[in-house]
Amino acid sequence: MAAAKGAAGGKRACCLVSEILEEAGLDRAMARRLRRQVLEGVILMCRWQLERMEENEPAPRKGPPRAQKVAVE
Numbered sequence: 001m002a003a004a005k006g007a008a009g010g011k012r013a014c015c016l017v018s019e020i021l022e023e024a025g026l027d028r029a030m031a032r033r034l035r036r037q038v039l040e041g042v043i044l045m046c047r048w049q050l051e052r053m054e055e056n057e058p059a060p061r062k063g064p065p066r067a068q069k070v071a072v073e
Contacts, residue, residue: 011019021031 021027026034
């Protein structure tokens with residue numbers, strides 16, 4: 001257990017991080033709200049990218065594909 005203690009007063013690293021976050025005004029509820037907001041932003045960005053991809057796709061052809069003329073050397 002001694003290896004898990006930090007140099008600052010014998011506290012563990014997880015406790016120090018919690019204290020730093022608390023002093024910065026970031027409690028557990030605020031962290032959850034921020035995490036949710038970031039994830040919703042990522043989802044929105046992905047939806048936007050998918051819409052852009054769909055706009056740039058050529059219209060699907062009807063019927064079988066046509067043969068293309070290819071130059072042979």
